[in-house]
Amino acid sequence: MPSRSRIIAALSALLATGPAMAQDGSPSWFKVSGFGTLAATHSSEKNADFITNYSEPKGPGFTRSTDFGVDSRVGLQFDVKFSERFSAVVQGISERRYDDTYTPSLNMAHLKFQALPGLAFRAGRIPYSAYLISDYQKVGYATPWVRPPVEVYQFNPITSIDGGDLTWQASAGQVAFSGQVVAGSASVKVPQSGVEARFKVNDFVGASLAASYGHGTYRAFYGQMKGTLDNPYLDGSTSPFVILRSPILLTPYGPMPNPYYAPAMADQLDIKKDRITYASVGFNYDPGDWFVMGEWTRKRGDENALLHFTAAYVTGGYRFGNWTPYLTVAWKGTDSPTSNPNAVVNAIVSTADHAQSSVGGGVRWDFRTNLALKAQVDRVKNASGSFGALVNPQPAFQTGGTYNLATLALDFVF
Amino acid sequence: MKTNALIGSLLAVALGTAAVTARAQVVVIISSKNPISKLTPDQVSQIFLGQAKTFYSGGQAVPLDQSEGPARREFYEKVTGKSPAQLKAYWSKLTFSGNAQPPQALSDSHAVVKQVAENPKFIGYVDKAAVDSSVKVVLAL
Numbered sequence A: 001m002p003s004r005s006r007i008i009a010a011l012s013a014l015l016a017t018g019p020a021m022a023q024d025g026s027p028s029w030f031k032v033s034g035f036g037t038l039a040a041t042h043s044s045e046k047n048a049d050f051i052t053n054y055s056e057p058k059g060p061g062f063t064r065s066t067d068f069g070v071d072s073r074v075g076l077q078f079d080v081k082f083s084e085r086f087s088a089v090v091q092g093i094s095e096r097r098y099d100d101t102y103t104p105s106l107n108m109a110h111l112k113f114q115a116l117p118g119l120a121f122r123a124g125r126i127p128y129s130a131y132l133i134s135d136y137q138k139v140g141y142a143t144p145w146v147r148p149p150v151e152v153y154q155f156n157p158i159t160s161i162d163g164g165d166l167t168w169q170a171s172a173g174q175v176a177f178s179g180q181v182v183a184g185s186a187s188v189k190v191p192q193s194g195v196e197a198r199f200k201v202n203d204f205v206g207a208s209l210a211a212s213y214g215h216g217t218y219r220a221f222y223g224q225m226k227g228t229l230d231n232p233y234l235d236g237s238t239s240p241f242v243i244l245r246s247p248i249l250l251t252p253y254g255p256m257p258n259p260y261y262a263p264a265m266a267d268q269l270d271i272k273k274d275r276i277t278y279a280s281v282g283f284n285y286d287p288g289d290w291f292v293m294g295e296w297t298r299k300r301g302d303e304n305a306l307l308h309f310t311a312a313y314v315t316g317g318y319r320f321g322n323w324t325p326y327l328t329v330a331w332k333g334t335d336s337p338t339s340n341p342n343a344v345v346n347a348i349v350s351t352a353d354h355a356q357s358s359v360g361g362g363v364r365w366d367f368r369t370n371l372a373l374k375a376q377v378d379r380v381k382n383a384s385g386s387f388g389a390l391v392n393p394q395p396a397f398q399t400g401g402t403y404n405l406a407t408l409a410l411d412f413v414f
Numbered sequence B: 001m002k003t004n005a006l007i008g009s010l011l012a013v014a015l016g017t018a019a020v021t022a023r024a025q026v027v028v029i030i031s032s033k034n035p036i037s038k039l040t041p042d043q044v045s046q047i048f049l050g051q052a053k054t055f056y057s058g059g060q061a062v063p064l065d066q067s068e069g070p071a072r073r074e075f076y077e078k079v080t081g082k083s084p085a086q087l088k089a090y091w092s093k094l095t096f097s098g099n100a101q102p103p104q105a106l107s108d109s110h111a112v113v114k115q116v117a118e119n120p121k122f123i124g125y126v127d128k129a130a131v132d133s134s135v136k137v138v139l140a141l
Helices: A002-015 A240-245 A263-269 A343-349 B002-015 B017-021 B041-048 B070-079 B084-096 B109-118
Strands: A029-043 A073-081 A086-095 A105-116 A119-127 A160-172 A175-192 A195-213 A216-230 A248-251 A254-257 A274-285 A290-301 A309-318 A323-334 A356-368 A371-382 A402-413 B026-031 B062-066 B104-106 B122-127 B135-140
Touching: A029 B084, A073 B084, A160 A195, A240 A263, A240 A343, A263 A343, A402 B084, B026 B070, B026 B109, B041 B062, B041 B070, B041 B122, B041 B135, B062 B070, B062 B109, B070 B084, B070 B122, B104 B109, B109 B122, B109 B135
Parallel strands: B062 B104, B062 B122
Antiparallel strands: A029 A073, A029 A402, A073 A086, A086 A105, A105 A119, A119 A160, A160 A175, A175 A195, A195 A216, A216 A274, A248 A254, A274 A290, A290 A309, A309 A323, A323 A356, A356 A371, A371 A402, B026 B122, B026 B135
């Protein structure tokens, strides 16, 4: 566990600098803060598990009807300012991960150099900000919902990039601009049908531009990466890819021509150093008494047949004092093939359909400073032939179904 | 302490609307060494929300906050349209994405006046009564 010992070393180094100090005007300071969510999530689908992120092995549904782990987490952050220009951030998060433990992982750990008042460079582990709220998607207190809409936020298990970025801020009259150029790599473990797989991102480059004008913020992002899925089963000798790539099948009656032979198709489906591109546009309009926000996102597997998705959502809410009722409409579609006359190809593509739509309503209650209680109900419709956001499907599971989620969440920051 | 708080709340109830009308006026100040003479609410909002790092003149802008209190509440509601909870959520986004920290908070208006006077990069909001010749008012709320 090199990463865990690295966290401990980093934390001890920070703690050794002394107790938490307020920013008392001195150029150097040290600050500890944190966030978390305690949530109970219930699903009406009995034959598969709902998950909020593909790094989670299970959730409410088949495993148990009400689950306390799928939307819960706690994060601790250390900020150090060494001088006017140099600072560092370390953030650890404990949440249910691929192996069904809550072992903390390092979500951020980077150094920041403020070259000019509006220009900074960061190096280390930095947030992966492909979408409007990606870089704080785990902070429930900072978002309207009990979880970011899964149509957009579930698929990519990556929330941080090991690399560097340049962030820039400037204002021109009433418009405040900010931009980011980022490059790096990432690697996360994901559970897949009982085996431990690893999704690797190499050669990631991306750029975003945001403009704030009046009560509105508008943002666009584009990025691309080389994605690799290392899955012991798919990479092994009994993999369907081995069958697709073998011209001859060995049968009890001797070698025979393979009726499923389709090597080009295997290359199309096997996720190995395949170029994947992300594009997203989003906005948030918040004049105070009410807000509306939305996003449209597109993911393309330029060198892979499986990874094409388009997803969007719109959320609106109205603030009655400390009570904020909200409503979300979300949709995710795929233009990847979901069936094929070749039975082996069909077996792969038919399980990769995650198209769904949902309507969710909830209310947020800011009952104490730093504490918010949320209750949310979602009605989710899987598209025909689709598994939607569900994993661990049982034999009785039927694709294209409809189910409900009911969630109670307590968000806190300190 | 408890007795003081009790008397305080009894007074607040007894004075009722009188306390509201008597609420001190909040003004935005910069150092008298800073050449700027006026700022718009939008410009002040951008600086205090971390969206602008410089004054429109180009000089570095560093906002100074106040700890919880009526001046703070009134300032943010009038300039940014955000309630204390909304402001907390706003800074949670920036803090936990590693992008920015909320402005440094000082104990009261007098501490803000003292620090703003020292350097033209500072900008603060204070009770009008605390203003002296070392600082100048660039926006009255």
